[in-house]
Amino acid sequence: MxxxxxxxxxxxxxxxxxxxxxxxxxxxxxxxxxxxxxxxxxxxxxxxxxxxxxxxxxxxxxxxxxxxxxxxxxxxxxxxxxxxxxxxxxxxxxxxxxxxxxxxxxxxxxxxxxxxxxxxxxxxxxxxxxxxxxxxxxxxxxxxxxxxxxxxxxxxxxxxxxxxxxxxxxxxxxxxxxxxxxxxxxxxxxxxxxxxxxxxxxxxxxxxKDVLSMHCSANVGENDDVALFFGLSGTGKTTLSADSDRKLIGDDEHGWSPNGVFNIEGGCYAKCINLSQEKEPEIYNAIRFGAVLENVILDEDSRIPDFDDTSLTENTRVAYPIEHIENIKEPSMAGHPKTIVFLTADASGVLPPISRLTKEQAMYHFLSGYTSKLAGTERGITEPQATFSACFGEPFLPLAPAQYAEMLGEKIDKHDAKVFLVNTGWTGGKYGVGERMNLPYTRAMVRAAIRGELNDVTTVKDGIFGLEIPTHITDVPDDVLIPRNTWENKDAYDKTAKELAVKFHENFKKFSHVSDEITNAGPLYRAK
Structure with missing residues (x-):
């Protein structure tokens, strides 16, 4: 033996x-x-x-x-x-x-x-x-x-x-x-x-086995309208997929097979930082007997959790079985996605809160996998850092990112999925100056995208990133949609946005094998 x-x-x-x-x-x-x-x-x-x-x-x-x-x-x-x-x-x-x-x-x-x-x-x-x-x-x-x-x-x-x-x-x-x-x-x-x-x-x-594995959350509406939410830890996958109007398929890991989408897990592993019943009722109410809190500070006598206390780490967590969420899809399987959302927590505060992507832009941003890595998710990270993680999950991908990207591209084409880039990060300035995007606004934007309300609306093209930004979304102030409008110092915005555009181009150089159409779908601005 x-x-x-x-x-x-x-x-x-x-x-x-x-x-x-x-x-x-x-x-x-x-x-x-x-x-x-x-x-x-x-x-x-x-x-x-x-x-x-x-x-x-x-x-x-x-x-x-x-x-x-x-x-x-x-x-x-x-x-x-x-x-x-x-x-x-x-x-x-x-x-x-x-x-x-x-x-x-x-x-x-x-x-x-x-x-x-x-x-x-x-x-x-x-x-x-x-x-x-x-x-x-x-x-x-x-x-x-x-x-x-x-x-x-x-x-x-x-x-x-x-x-x-x-x-x-x-x-x-x-x-x-x-x-x-x-x-x-x-x-x-x-x-x-x-x-x-x-x-x-x-x-x-x-x-x-011809199945695309994905670092994403997923939910489904009454008409089998499946939505996927890609993003690294802290970008809002768990929060945005827990929607009282839609059934949760899963919050973090999925496969997309010829049959449709299925959850890889049987539970959820949600961040607890600043958790409240008002803002995230599905997650808050899932914390009960059988759940496991990780590094959350409790009052010594009452044992009441203080979700705002980050004295141990900002990466406080709770693990619970998916059944602790009331509105779930059972079994955790559904059809093919109609909407795909790429989530980024942009600490530079220059990316639009939501933008509509072409097929080529979708492939560019999927391969880029940009976000700002948030404090606590890895040892040594104490404040947000710009990072590019291919396929929004490179730390967990044993195969070459291009293999996953090619599979995603084929599925987007085959099932005519609409793709959006959503910034859940900062607005009105970069980290330390601006503030985190208002969650109710983000929810309103995402719901509009899933309902198909943004497929044929008026948009403006961002001059630096080339992204199509809707000019109006119900329940969202118009000024919030254009990031430059939220900055008091416009010159500072232009400088910061151009710096981020350069980082996109520098990172994408490692994907030398991709087509010119995808490479050129990145930011319009290029350093001279």
């Missing part, structure tokens, strides 16, 4: 293994083990130590005969030799063997059973097992009887690696082996690594 099979077999047979516990049982275990406390809202709250966001520098893919010629190797997908993976796997399993108890569950990734990936998750902590239980699709009791996992996740946060010995960068590690079909996590308590490692796995597997 191979080292891998021995290790996985050893885990599954441990006498200290607590397998497929119910939500109440996991809450009880987490509380009795002092892994967290119960909040006034009924959700358990845990903290994740110094790792309050993903650690991209500590994520590696095992380079072997399965991955070598398919993975786009580089700064995002860093290779690690198989020998280091096998060594760490054995060390982690031996470490978990000595624990009083560990926790496991069976789950699935992918609501469409034609493309579903059955998984097994092993956790050192009960609260992280609860997190995984709520984030992945939960098999029925009948399905559990014949459930055969095809991928395994092993998470041991308190196991610290030795970079000098283990071939990695720090004590923390997230290793993905497509050959051995295992994700190995250690040294970090941030539960998001569990979720995103499986997303990366699906981004490797699904395109090989």
């Amino acid at each position: 191979s080292i891998v099979k021995q290790s996985v077999s050893k885990l599954s047979e441990l006498p200290n293994l607590q397998d497929n516990l119910s939500t109440p049982q996991l809450v009880e275990r987490a509380l009795s083990r002092k892994e967290g406390v119960l909040s006034s809202m009924g959700a358990i709250k845990s903290t994740t130590g110094k790792y309050t966001g993903r650690s991209p520098k500590d994520r590696f893919i095992v380079k072997d005969e399965v991955s070598e010629n398919l993975v786009e190797w580089g700064k995002i997908n860093k290779p690690i030799e198989e020998k280091y993976f096998l060594s760490l796997l054995e060390k982690v399993v031996n470490y978990l063997e000595k624990k009083d108890e560990i926790f496991s569950l069976n789950g699935d990734a992918g609501a469409d059973k034609s493309y579903q990936l059955p998984i097994k998750v092993y956790n050192e902590y009960a609260w992280q097992n609860l997190f995984a239980k709520q984030m992945f699709i939960r098999p029925t009791e009948e399905e559990l009887e014949t459930h055969e996992p095809e991928f395994t996740v092993i998470s041991a946060p308190s196991y610290k690696a030795d970079p000098k010995v283990d071939g990695i960068n720090s004590e923390a590690f997230v290793l993905i082996s497509f050959k051995h079909r295992i994700v190995l996590i250690g040294g970090t308590e941030y539960a998001g690594e569990i979720k995103k490692s499986i997303f990366s796995t699906m981004n490797f597997l699904l395109p090989q």
Whole structure:
């Protein structure tokens, strides 16, 4: 028997293994083990130590005969030799063997059973097992009887690696082996690594089955009018897809197959920063028993959450099963999208709050994946930074971005989807001067786009970015729609906008293989 099979077999047979516990049982275990406390809202709250966001520098893919010629190797997908993976796997399993108890569950990734990936998750902590239980699709009791996992996740946060010995960068590690079909996590308590490692796995597997995997949220109206919301963390995917007038398909990860769109997950992982019942009632009301709060500050006596407190991190989170949202699509599948929204949180405050894109502009902005990376989503990010993340999800894409972009372009053409760029970032000035875009205005713009109200309206072309901006949208002040009008200092706007345009062009140089039509669909302004 191979080292891998021995290790996985050893885990599954441990006498200290607590397998497929119910939500109440996991809450009880987490509380009795002092892994967290119960909040006034009924959700358990845990903290994740110094790792309050993903650690991209500590994520590696095992380079072997399965991955070598398919993975786009580089700064995002860093290779690690198989020998280091096998060594760490054995060390982690031996470490978990000595624990009083560990926790496991069976789950699935992918609501469409034609493309579903059955998984097994092993956790050192009960609260992280609860997190995984709520984030992945939960098999029925009948399905559990014949459930055969095809991928395994092993998470041991308190196991610290030795970079000098283990071939990695720090004590923390997230290793993905497509050959051995295992994700190995250690040294970090941030539960998001569990979720995103499986997303990366699906981004490797699904395109090989003619399915576009997407970092987006999705919802659907009464007439099967599906809308997709692409964007990096903090741009508003979860918030804008949770719409009382539409059914939620999912808030973060989806596949687009020949059958239509399906949710990869069984839960939602929403940001809690400045959360309020008034502005985001669907998310706020989903925080109840069974949900997991991450790094949210509670009042010591009342245990009431303070969602405005960022003393631990701005990346405060809540994980809950999708059933905690009242208005959901069951099962989490629908038809082909009619509207696609690219979300960006532009900290420079110069992009329009909404603009209509041509097919070529859509491909340009999808490949660019521009946003301002918000504080807390990754270690070391303390204020917004301009970033370009191909396909609005490059950190999770094992394959070349062009492969995903080509698939999206084909689907936009085939299904005549309308595409919009929406700025949920700053208006009236850049970060520190202006203010964040008013959420009710953004909701009104997005709803107008989904209803088809912006397909044939009067627009003006932005002179710097070449974007078509609607001149009027119901329930939105006209001045808000033209970003230059919101700046007191027009010269400062022009200077800042041109600086961002140059950044777009510089970034796009790496896509030298794309057509001239797509390359020329970027900003009109070019530095002399």
